Amino acid sequence: xxxxxxxxxxxxxxxxxxxxxxxxxxxxxxxxxxxxxxxxxxxxxxxxxxxxxxxxxxxxxxxxxxxxxxxxxxxxxxxxxxxxxxxxxxxxxxxxxxxxxxxxxxxxxxxxxxxxxxxxxxxxxxxxxxxxxxxxxxxxxxxxxxxxxxxxxxxxxxxxxxxxxxxxxxxxxxxxxxxxxxxxxxxxxxxxxxxxxxxxxxxxxxxxxxxxxxxxxxxxxxxxxxxxxxxxxxxxxxxxxxxxxxxxxxxxxxxxxxxxxxxxxxxxxxxxxxxxxx
Numbered sequence: 409x410x411x412x413x414x415x416x417x418x419x420x421x422x423x424x425x426x427x428x429x430x431x432x433x434x435x436x437x438x439x440x441x442x443x444x445x446x447x448x449x450x451x452x453x454x455x456x457x458x459x460x461x462x463x464x465x466x467x468x469x470x471x472x473x474x475x476x477x478x479x480x481x482x483x484x485x486x487x488x489x490x491x492x493x494x495x496x497x498x499x500x501x502x503x504x505x506x507x508x509x510x511x512x513x514x515x516x517x518x519x520x521x522x523x524x525x526x527x528x529x530x531x532x533x534x535x536x537x538x539x540x541x542x543x544x545x546x547x548x549x550x551x552x553x554x555x556x557x558x559x560x561x562x563x564x565x566x567x568x569x570x571x572x573x574x575x576x577x578x579x580x581x582x583x584x585x586x587x588x589x590x591x592x593x594x595x596x597x598x599x600x601x602x603x604x605x606x607x608x609x610x611x612x613x614x615x616x617x618x619x620x621x622x623x624x625x626x627x628x629x630x631x632x633x634x635x636x637x638x639x640x641x642x643x644x645x646x647x648x649x650x651x652x653x654x655x656x657x658x659x660x661x662x663x664x665x666x667x668x669x670x671x672x673x674x675x676x677x678x679x680x681x682x683x684x685x686x
Contacts, residue, residue: 429658447456447506466640467669468492468648468679469662470564470593474506475499478653485512489666492679494519494564497553498534506559516559517593520550520581522568522659524597532567539574546580556589561680562591563601564617564650565627567604571602579606586612591683593617594649613683618647622655638674646682 470489474481475496484491485508492515495506510516516569523538535549554560564584571577574595582603585592591613607614619637622630634649641647651658669676 414463432436441593450501460579462673465638465674466646466677466681467637467641467674468646468677468682469650470494470517470565470617470650470679471648471653471658472564472595472650473653474509475502475520476654477501480653480656480659481505481508483659484514484653485509487662489662489667489676490515490678491662491676492517493653494566495557495560496521496533496566497556503556506557509560515559515561515680517679518553518557518560518563518590519566520553520563521566522571524567524571525569527570537568537571537577539577541577543576543580546577547584548581550581550584552591562588562683563614564593564679567597568595568603568661572598572603574631575602578603579610582607582610582612586610591680593648593679593683608684613680613685615648615679615682615684617650618648621649621661622658623652625657626656627657627660630655630657631664634661634665638672641674646677648679648682659676 412413415417448484456543460630471484472493472494472611474493476499484493493506493509493519495502496519506516521533523536524530524532524536527538535552537549561585565572582592592603592607593613594601594616596604596617604616618632618640621633621637629653637647639647651662666676668674
């Protein structure tokens with residue numbers, strides 16, 4: 409009886425030993441988790457704070473009345489920034505000066521002579537657009553101006569305090585500019601000008617002058633006007649100033665301001681970069 413009872417117990421012990429051996433074998437075959445060395449542990453890079461991009465304020469400067477004899481033109485050639493020069497048509501030096509400035513990389517426009525309030529006492533120049541011209545006369549004159557200045561990419565008005573208040577004259581003029589793929593900047597020689605409004609209605613690429621820089625030819629006065637231009641650019645993002653080639657201090661102020669603009673987050677641009685495109 410004692411022998412009979414011991415057999416199951418012995419069998420259970422044998423089975424348990426076999427199970428333990430099998431478990432040991434299985435555990436050895438399982439992949440071991442190797443402890444990573446410091447060089448193997450991926451480094452977590454610290455997130456750098458995102459730098460807020462500073463807003464840039466844009467300023468375009470147009471220099472009018474190119475074509476009159478001027479020693480200043482040759483000095484402007486060495487200006488190290490973007491400027492747009494507006495050339496009066498049909499003057500003795502118009503084509504020559506336009507070519508020189510274009511070759512130097514500046515932007516060229518047509519400075520379209522238009523009837524002022526004081527006409528004929530004040531003469532706007534050859535082939536000026538007048539309020540008593542027919543549509544055909546306006547188109548003929550303007551077509552000649554465009555042909556005379558192959559470098560031009562746009563136009564603005566010379567004088568025109570009366571012409572720009574004439575709706576028909578502006579419709580004819582701006583319609584032809586649109587057909588010739590030229591933009592228009594309203595010089596705003598009168599607060600009653602209709603030019604910009606009509607250009608927008610025609611879906612012509614257009615903008616308008618904010619500040620006349622050099623009505624007074626002194627460094628301090630022009631510099632004050634330029635500071636005013638900068639304030640407008642800070643408010644609106646973009647501003648347009650107009651100066652004149654015959655003013656001695658305009659270039660001096662531009663050179664002076666050029667050194668400040670980048671530090672103060674301003675960028676000089678061409679007039680073509682200011683237009684509202686439709």
